[in-house]
Amino acid sequence: MLKSDLINILVNKRGVTQKQAEATIETIFESMKEALCRGENIEIRGLGAFHVKNYQGYQGRNPKTGQVIPVKPKRGLLFRTGKELRDRVNRPAPQTAQPDLSDPTKGNTGT
Secondary structure (H helix, E strand, O other): OOHHHHHHHHHHHHOOOHHHHHHHHHHHHHHHHHHHHOOOOEEEOOOEEEEEEEEOOEEEEOOOOOOEEEEOOEEEEEEEEOHHHHHHHHOOOOOOOOOOOOOOOOOOOOO
């Protein structure tokens, strides 16, 4: 799903204009980016949580030359799904009714 898909969903389901939907989605994403850049975690109930993880610096090694290279401390992002979303994703897909091919009066007659 793309950002444009989210905008289209807002337009179609909520009846807002394209510009209003774009502004809404952009405001939400910008707010999330700013919070993560400040080192804050984001929790969206029913979806999951974004966590900022701090990694310490360490001494790495160049695999070609074997030279020791200092690696600076950095931050990374982790996303953990919420239980509700995890359960929903893992729910078996609904079975669609299959035509009974043993009865020639049902389904495709081949004509």
